[in-house]
Amino acid sequence: MDLEQRLVDNFIRYVKTPSQSDASVKTVPSTQGQMDMALILKKELEDLGFENIVLDEHAILTAVLKGNCEGDTIGFVSHLDTVDVSLSPEVKPQILKFTGEDVLLNKDLDIKISVAQHPELNHYKDMDIIFTDGTSVLGADNKAAMANIMTAFEYIIKNNLPHGDLHVAFVPDEETGLKGSKLLTRERFNVDYAYTIDSCRLGEIVYETFNAGAASLKIKGVSAHPMSAKGVLVNPLLVAHDFMNMFDREQTPEFTDKKDGYWWFVGCKSDPLYCTLDMHIRDFDKDNYKRRKDYIKECVQTLKLMHPKAQIELEMEDIYANIANNVSKDDKPVAMLYEAADDLGIKPITIAMRGGTDGSALSPAGIVTPNYFTGAHNFHSYCEFLPIPSFVKSLKMTLRLIEKACGR
Numbered sequence: 001m002d003l004e005q006r007l008v009d010n011f012i013r014y015v016k017t018p019s020q021s022d023a024s025v026k027t028v029p030s031t032q033g034q035m036d037m038a039l040i041l042k043k044e045l046e047d048l049g050f051e052n053i054v055l056d057e058h059a060i061l062t063a064v065l066k067g068n069c070e071g072d073t074i075g076f077v078s079h080l081d082t083v084d085v086s087l088s089p090e091v092k093p094q095i096l097k098f099t100g101e102d103v104l105l106n107k108d109l110d111i112k113i114s115v116a117q118h119p120e121l122n123h124y125k126d127m128d129i130i131f132t133d134g135t136s137v138l139g140a141d142n143k144a145a146m147a148n149i150m151t152a153f154e155y156i157i158k159n160n161l162p163h164g165d166l167h168v169a170f171v172p173d174e175e176t177g178l179k180g181s182k183l184l185t186r187e188r189f190n191v192d193y194a195y196t197i198d199s200c201r202l203g204e205i206v207y208e209t210f211n212a213g214a215a216s217l218k219i220k221g222v223s224a225h226p227m228s229a230k231g232v233l234v235n236p237l238l239v240a241h242d243f244m245n246m247f248d249r250e251q252t253p254e255f256t257d258k259k260d261g262y263w264w265f266v267g268c269k270s271d272p273l274y275c276t277l278d279m280h281i282r283d284f285d286k287d288n289y290k291r292r293k294d295y296i297k298e299c300v301q302t303l304k305l306m307h308p309k310a311q312i313e314l315e316m317e318d319i320y321a322n323i324a325n326n327v328s329k330d331d332k333p334v335a336m337l338y339e340a341a342d343d344l345g346i347k348p349i350t351i352a353m354r355g356g357t358d359g360s361a362l363s364p365a366g367i368v369t370p371n372y373f374t375g376a377h378n379f380h381s382y383c384e385f386l387p388i389p390s391f392v393k394s395l396k397m398t399l400r401l402i403e404k405a406c407g408r
């Protein structure tokens with residue numbers, strides 16, 4: 001089998017099945033497209049001879065390929081959904097050779113990628129690259145992983161290559177808050193460790209993500225007609241304003257980068273009587289993350305003293321956690337990524353990801369799951385593109401990890 005051709009064909013096929021998730025829908029999966037995608041993969045896993053294939057009502061698909069040699073039990077995880085950023089759910093991929101000139105994605109609509117705005121293209125001169133037609137994301141996030149995993153499985157089976165027990169999990173609704181991976185239990189996905197392939201350019205390795213939480217402040221003020229409001233009215237919107245003033249304006253996404261944490265006020269709904277204020281809490285450091293949550297609680301206490309007639313309630317929840325809370329660079333699951341890259345002559349680029357991946361939900365649940373590159377650029381944009389040589393290297397990483405897990 002021509003590995004590269006098969007990889008690209010699988011990818012093109014998967015992206016042509018629309019599977020956008022929908023953040024406004026509370027059920028998992030949030031869309032039928034993700035279940036359709038899972039059904040396609042289920043059939044393919046059956047044809048490849050996988051065992052214990054389970055597709056549940058949440059569109060979570062898990063399966064096992066029994067090992068033919070001693071080794072660690074490893075898992076691979078891909079999310080089924082593509083992000084909804086108000087672009088078309090239909091993906092029409094095209095393969096173009098990058099000549100160094102701006103890339104015309106869509107002649108009819110006159111949509112281009114300009115090299116000046118996307119100088120990263122210059123790394124891929126004279127290479128074949130998979131682009132969008134300018135009306136959608138490409139969906140390399142995360143169908144590059146899907147194609148990578150399925151092609152790797154087919155390749156090791158057809159060539160009877162040595163491997164330990166291999167588990168796979170396809171999960172929905174990553175883009176809407178890691179909802180699928182949060183429903184995946186250790187009992188069902190019983191691996192020593194696992195990998196997502198959900199990072200971008202060639203070489204990227206991620207084992208650090210944010211610790212993430214959300215807080216919601218619910219304020220009930222006291223309403224009164226303005227003619228008799230003096231000393232009576234408590235305006236919940238101004239109570240919320242006082243609360244926001246207690247936070248350092250420089251600890252916000254717009255003033256922070258690298259490994260800084262932040263608070264982020266993301267929404268406020270108010271009428272004369274009620275106000276709900278929503279915020280995000282992010283920090284790489286576990287202790288700092290806790291301090292941020294404690295600070296919010298202290299601010300609420302102060303606010304209650306400032307506004308004794310208002311009713312103020314705080315709700316706070318943890319959303320996901322830093323993978324590195326459970327693993328370090330020297331531990332086997334992460335160290336193997338660096339070794340595999342080294343074996344393949346790939347220069348590793350360590351990224352502390354200012355966000356979360358499925359591994360940020362799985363790792364706290366006891367399934368340590370670092371992340372590596374797909375090879376693509378510009379996730380969540382119509383400028384998303386996937387250079388085929390980088391994509392092939394991402395597949396080679398997967399094959400090498402499978403070998404290494406059984407000590408080769």
Ligand SMILES: [Zn+2]
Pocket residue numbers: 079141142174198
């Ligand atoms: Zn992704």
